[in-house]
């Protein structure tokens with residue numbers, strides 16, 4: 001595109017420290033300073049030195065479609081854009097992608113994250129400060145003496161600040177045609193990240209609809225608005241009556257995409273690929289988050305390489321086996337470590353508690369889940385659904401120590417009378433609604449179904465690696481954490497203790513449609529385990 005040559009050399013500026021690519025060694029230590037005292041406003045709002053499109057695409061394996069879609073929706077620098085919402089689970093690259101897209105576009109933008117602001121006022125002031133580059137007093141109605149508490153004040157100050165930045169009337173005349181074509185038109189973009197946190201600040205949800213109407217309030221076509229959230233669009237627009245932004249979905253990464261992501265910048269690709277071949281699959285079943293995987297894989301790779309004296313060697317089959325045996329004892333503790341409620345999952349409790357409304361967004365299929373949940377929590381949710389729905393008397397027939405693969409044979413051996421009895425029990429249970437179950441039953445089902453998950457050659461790999469074979473297993477504490485998260489999110493209810501057993505009983509609150517969706521998202525054949533009359 002030849003942008004590198006055309007772009008002005010701007011002062012390097014780190015807009016968001018957390019956007020440093022976890023996998024890019026060169027970016028690990030980033031300058032977190034935000035303070036800039038550069039002379040020209042429009043130059044200051046430009047991102048770091050521009051990058052090429054190829055570079056942009058190469059930085060984000062698995063995000064090619066999203067990048068092209070965003071570029072298309074943002075459009076040329078001299079034409080207005082409809083507000084945009086980027087949404088998807090945690091660590092799906094929403095922030096990094098949009099910041100690097102602007103680096104490629106080389107256009108002025110202001111980035112603000114609700115994560116670093118703890119109330120609307122700080123967010124308002126942070127946007128204004130960024131726009132005015134901390135020079136509040138100069139020619140601006142907004143000064144440090146004034147607080148920007150109300151949304152209406154924010155809109156007024158924002159409009160004034162934007163007029164200054166854009167140099168609205170005069171600049172429009174001054175921007176030469178060739179500069180517009182090179183991407184230096186007069187659009188300014190405002191990026192609001194982590195919008196889901198707004199709901200924690202604003203219990204009455206009055207500001208969020210106003211934010212999404214900011215475009216209407218400002219009435220400035222030169223301003224492009226981009227919202228980023230881990231919540232789905234319907235969380236925001238239900239019954240609000242305003243025009244919805246366009247949206248781009250950042251789906252969870254597939255195993256292949258994660259493989260590509262982790263292969264980036266590896267000095268010895270063959271060696272690292274042999275490592276990923278053995279570790280990625282079991283970890284992928286527990287988390288798909290790039291940050292969690294990156295943290296877990298880094299020390300494991302060092303262990304994997306310990307027996308090697310030459311790190312540039314290409315491992316043959318024998319070496320790969322030797323390296324794997326050396327690594328194996330360390331896998332189980334690492335998997336257990338990661339097998340816990342991720343902070344993001346916990347903070348998404350409210351969002352998780354909401355069932356999908358099956359609305360058809362863009363290219364999202366109604367089959368897909370519209371919230372983020374860790375893979376292990378999904379299996380626990382499925383287990384609780386089965387425990388509530390199926391009569392306990394059928395557990396032995398449906399599940400065995402290998403997860404139920406022998407169930408067909410066993411079922412055939414059951415006598416007619418016992419089938420009839422079980423049918424009656426099931427019918428009774430159905431009429432009663434979802435049944436309650438003790439923790440032990442939930443854990444037993446969970447252990448069985450995780451061992452048959454997906455069609456893997458090494459069927460018991462997860463069980464073996466996580467140590468789930470050791471009685472109630474080392475996973476116990478983590479499963480209890482997941483269980484408590486699901487209870488808090490109202491997927492499972494905790495009923496009073498059983499007077500006979502004295503232990504707490506649980507009940508699944510999800511319906512069949514929801515359970516099937518969750519099962520589909522982890523490729524688990526739930527229908528095989530559901531007892532039907």
Ligand SMILES: Nc1ncnc2c1ncn2[C@@H]1O[C@H](COP(=O)(O)OP(=O)(O)OP(=O)(O)O)[C@@H](O)[C@H]1O
Nearest residue numbers: 020021022059060061090091092093094095096290
């Ligand atoms: N496709 C990818 N290729 C390379 N790195 C990626 C990719 N996706 C995510 N990452 C890395 O994962 C980390 C988290 O990404 P990022 O902060 O952009 O995610 P996010 O979706 O904005 O998360 P959150 O919702 O928590 O704000 C970053 O270090 C980023 O570089």
